[in-house]
Amino acid sequence: xxxxxxxxxxxxxxxxxxxxxxxxxxxxxxxxxxxxxxxxxxxxxxxxxxxxxxxxxxxxxxxxxxxxxxxxxxxxxxxxxxxxxxxxxxxxxxxxxxxxxxxxxxxxxxxxxxxxxxxxxxxxxxxxxxxxxxxxxxxxxxxxxxxxxxxxxxxxxxxxxxxxxxxxxxxxxxxxxxxxxxxxxxxxxxxxxxxxxxxxxxxxxxxxxxxxxxxxxxxxxxxxxxxxxxxxxxxxxxxxxxxxxxxxxxxxxxxxxxxxxxxxxxxxxxxxxxxxxxxxxxxxxxxxxxxxxxxxxxxxxxxxxxxxxxxxxxxxxxxxxxxxxxxxxxxxxxxxxxxxxxxxxxxxxxxxxxxxxxxxxxxxxxxxxxxxxxxxxxxxxxxxxxxxxxxxxxxxxxxxxxxxxxxxxxxxxxxxxxxx
Amino acid sequence: xxxxxxxxxxxxxxxxxxxxxxxxxxxxxxxxxxxxxxxxxxxxxxxxxxxxxxxxxxxxxxxxxxxxxxxxxxxxxxxxxxxxxxxxxxxxxxxxxxxxxxxxxxxxxxxxxxxxxxxxxxxxxxxxxxxxxxxxxxxxxxxxxxxxxxxxxxxxxxxxxxxxxxxxxxxxxxxxxxxxxxxxxxxxxxxxxxxxxxxxxxxxxxxxxxxxxxxxxxxxxxxxxxxxxxxxxxxxxxxxxxxxxxxxxxxxxxxxxxxxxxxxxxxxxxxxxxxxxxxxxxxxxxxxxxxxxxxxxxxxxxxxxxxxxxxxxxxxxxxxxxxxxxxxxxxxxxxxxxxxxxxxxxxxxxxxxxxxxxxxxxxxxxxxxxxxxxxxxxxxxxxxxxxxxxxxxxxxxxxxxxxxxxxxxxxxxxxxxxxx
Numbered sequence: 001x002x003x004x005x006x007x008x009x010x011x012x013x014x015x016x017x018x019x020x021x022x023x024x025x026x027x028x029x030x031x032x033x034x035x036x037x038x039x040x041x042x043x044x045x046x047x048x049x050x051x052x053x054x055x056x057x058x059x060x061x062x063x064x065x066x067x068x069x070x071x072x073x074x075x076x077x078x079x080x081x082x083x084x085x086x087x088x089x090x091x092x093x094x095x096x097x098x099x100x101x102x103x104x105x106x107x108x109x110x111x112x113x114x115x116x117x118x119x120x121x122x123x124x125x126x127x128x129x130x131x132x133x134x135x136x137x138x139x140x141x142x143x144x145x146x147x148x149x150x151x152x153x154x155x156x157x158x159x160x161x162x163x164x165x166x167x168x169x170x171x172x173x174x175x176x177x178x179x180x181x182x183x184x185x186x187x188x189x190x191x192x193x194x195x196x197x198x199x200x201x202x203x204x205x206x207x208x209x210x211x212x213x214x215x216x217x218x219x220x221x222x223x224x225x226x227x228x229x230x231x232x233x234x235x236x237x238x239x240x241x242x243x244x245x246x247x248x249x250x251x252x253x254x255x256x257x258x259x260x261x262x263x264x265x266x267x268x269x270x271x272x273x274x275x276x277x278x279x280x281x282x283x284x285x286x287x288x289x290x291x292x293x294x295x296x297x298x299x300x301x302x303x304x305x306x307x308x309x310x311x312x313x314x315x316x317x318x319x320x321x322x323x324x325x326x327x328x329x330x331x332x333x334x335x336x337x338x339x340x341x342x343x344x345x346x347x348x349x350x351x352x353x354x355x356x357x358x359x360x361x362x363x364x365x366x367x368x369x370x371x372x373x374x375x376x377x378x379x380x381x382x383x384x385x386x387x388x389x390x391x392x393x394x395x396x397x398x399x400x401x402x403x404x405x406x407x408x409x410x411x412x413x414x415x416x417x418x419x420x
Numbered sequence: 421x422x423x424x425x426x427x428x429x430x431x432x433x434x435x436x437x438x439x440x441x442x443x444x445x446x447x448x449x450x451x452x453x454x455x456x457x458x459x460x461x462x463x464x465x466x467x468x469x470x471x472x473x474x475x476x477x478x479x480x481x482x483x484x485x486x487x488x489x490x491x492x493x494x495x496x497x498x499x500x501x502x503x504x505x506x507x508x509x510x511x512x513x514x515x516x517x518x519x520x521x522x523x524x525x526x527x528x529x530x531x532x533x534x535x536x537x538x539x540x541x542x543x544x545x546x547x548x549x550x551x552x553x554x555x556x557x558x559x560x561x562x563x564x565x566x567x568x569x570x571x572x573x574x575x576x577x578x579x580x581x582x583x584x585x586x587x588x589x590x591x592x593x594x595x596x597x598x599x600x601x602x603x604x605x606x607x608x609x610x611x612x613x614x615x616x617x618x619x620x621x622x623x624x625x626x627x628x629x630x631x632x633x634x635x636x637x638x639x640x641x642x643x644x645x646x647x648x649x650x651x652x653x654x655x656x657x658x659x660x661x662x663x664x665x666x667x668x669x670x671x672x673x674x675x676x677x678x679x680x681x682x683x684x685x686x687x688x689x690x691x692x693x694x695x696x697x698x699x700x701x702x703x704x705x706x707x708x709x710x711x712x713x714x715x716x717x718x719x720x721x722x723x724x725x726x727x728x729x730x731x732x733x734x735x736x737x738x739x740x741x742x743x744x745x746x747x748x749x750x751x752x753x754x755x756x757x758x759x760x761x762x763x764x765x766x767x768x769x770x771x772x773x774x775x776x777x778x779x780x781x782x783x784x785x786x787x788x789x790x791x792x793x794x795x796x797x798x799x800x801x802x803x804x805x806x807x808x809x810x811x812x813x814x815x816x817x818x819x820x821x822x823x824x825x826x827x828x829x830x831x832x833x834x835x836x837x838x839x840x
Binding site for chain 1: 429432433463466490491492493494496497498499500580583584585586587588589591592593594595596598599600603605621622624712713714715716717718719721722723724725726728805808809810811816819820821822824
């Protein structure tokens with residue numbers, strides 16, 4: 001089937017989601033017999049709903065190639081969840097209206113669970129209404145929580161950066177333990193603890209940071225935690241904690257939101273904030289040692305300056321594989337990564353139904369969590385280490401800083417009326 | 421004069437303070453006619469007070485060489501301020517007692533203002549009591565606030581990392597502006613705004629982050645600030661703010677500590693926290709757009725994984741120069757960096773009296789601050805850019821993460837009684 005393609009990005013940016021976009025775009029451009037044009041959706045599905053499409057074919061090919069070395073989401077992203085199609089079909093019909101107006105026969109959506117759900121529903125509605133549309137999902141999430149794929153593009157790079165930052169900040173705590181005795185380093189991962197777990201890769205010997213890892217999968221019990229901090233202080237004279245932002249109390253409340261002593265200052269005032277801040281207050285109140293908090297925030301998921309080459313290469317590979325599968329007629333599928341072997345590390349791609357991915361969420365399994373709940377097992381290290389290997393190429397300008405792409409985004413003239 | 425040398429580190433770690441230690445140690449080891457031994461002070465001057473000295477001559481030379489590529493303070497650091505020598509000479513006399521017991525005739529102290537003050541007082545007391553002791557200061561501070569030196573080792577690297585992190589997180593805000601519209605990235609610098617100013621290097625075009633820089637040198641006026649944020653939202657649909665942790669209200673209170681609406685949540689509860697959190701609350705309360713905060717914390721000053729080669733080389737150079745000057749008989753001096761030219765960038769070392777450095781503090785001067793107070797001038801860019809050039813060498817292990825040094829620290833037998 002010959003037609004135009006739309007590629008769009010969704011959800012939180014990563015260091016390598018642009019590498020996936022680059023894989024999609026360059027493979028489309030290499031197959032002009034199938035693809036008559038390639039358009040970007042400005043800010044994900046929002047751009048399609050608003051008929052804000054731009055012609056990627058008019059971009060400088062060098063800038064498109066630079067996407068492979070550019071963090072964040074250069075096509076523009078969004079956090080827009082479409083309404084349940086069973087209750088409200090309007091958004092989906094609007095998307096098809098825009099696609100029809102622009103001769104779009106291929107839709108490549110790079111994102112996580114919600115994006116796969118959107119793509120799936122859209123593909124089904126197109127089939128129902130006899131509009132030929134191929135929809136393909138390209139996996140992306142630093143959270144590494146998509147099911148049916150060995151791991152997710154984006155995870156290896158956030159893991160490599162955070163493990164390095166923990167190693168480096170751990171040396172700071174080691175040098176200054178007589179003053180700043182405990183450090184809590186909060187990392188992303190709202191539901192799954194993969195990112196927090198990956199900081200364990202920094203720990204080559206018992207005295208290395210992190211001494212304690214807090215995973216959302218392991219309910220936070222204050223007595224057990226403070227006892228473990230006390231042990232570390234006795235053994236190492238310091239304690240470095242990697243805290244997943246999604247860490248929860250036994251009754252399921254996020255630490256950063258929980259009430260009681262978890263989030264109350266000396267005056268009894270409620271203090272909201274991140275999990276790391278909550279853990280700091282617990283340590284200062286219960287143990288009485290000075291505690292610092294680090295939270296790289298959005299910088300961690302965009303740290304292309306020290307990204308995993310394995311991750312960047314695989315991100316490109318899944319984008320390319322999505323287009324190749326679409327050319328062969330696949331639709332309603334997401335590309336997955338399938339690990340063939342660990343030594344040497346080999347990984348290939350496969351396909352899975354979008355519907356399956358949309359409803360799954362992969363937490364850190366029990367066999368990857370150490371017995372005391374504050375660390376990881378050798379099995380996890382064997383799983384995660386290959387994903388952070390190699391340093392992704394970086395282009396440095398004469399001013400000493402990285403060069404990243406910014407697309408010109410030549411907007412297409414609108415052909416439909418305004419979104420209702 | 422022949423004798424032993426003590427080298428010690430003090431204050432907050434940096435990416436390159438170990439490079440300075442390496443410069444000191446390797447130059448000492450290369451001059452056995454002068455130096456009979458080289459000892460480390462465990463945790464700075466605290467280790468000398470406690471007679472906790474270790475024999476660096478027994479370290480593996482490869483591990484000593486690796487210090488040049490290792491962040492934090494591998495000798496051990498401290499935040500111990502000695503009492504005023506005019507009121508209490510005991511600590512200083514104790515240090516001399518320990519030095520005498522171990523035949524120490526050279527003291528190299530790597531640190532900031534306070535360390536230079538300590539070294540100065542110690543040198544004077546030694547002279548008064550007719551004990552031949554050469555004391556030399558080696559400058560170190562990410563804050564870049566030492567007087568009489570063009571810049572300070574440690575600054576170039578924290579500047580390079582933070583500018584990169586702001587560039588990368590800035591692309592995140594650019595991609596997700598429809599949801600996360602404002603980002604506040606807090607950086608270090610308790611009194612001087614050099615680090616915050618350096619994030620401006622990330623901004624190659626007006627739409628690049630950071631759009632607003634908050635410097636401790638410029639009093640924070642809430643109306644002026646919110647107006648500027650509003651302008652950015654209008655112009656760029658997003659706003660990225662680099663906030664110096666030492667930013668203050670017009671009456672001199674730190675933003676993070678200030679009362680009133682600055683630190684009060686919707687319920688009127690006082691919320692303590694960093695300057696970045698205070699700025700986030702102001703934006704959410706006054707403008708009503710979702711705001712995220714990033715704060716790399718101690719990770720920023722140890723980011724050897726993307727450190728400035730210029731900075732690392734100069735850090736080694738000042739350490740080497742301190743020893744070479746001591747061999748020639750200099751004492752009571754700190755090594756300074758003197759810029760010869762900017763294009764090509766050339767820099768050499770000189771010496772200044774410790775006493776002068778101890779009492780100076782160099783803030784960001786008015787000619788480096790833009791007229792509206794929210795940015796920097798071209799003169800600042802010309803000053804700072806050469807300092808971040810080049811990437812310091814990094815050793816990566818087969819596990820994909822950096823290899824950093826840890827000294828064995830073979831402790832010397834104690835020869836004096838316990839510290840009184």
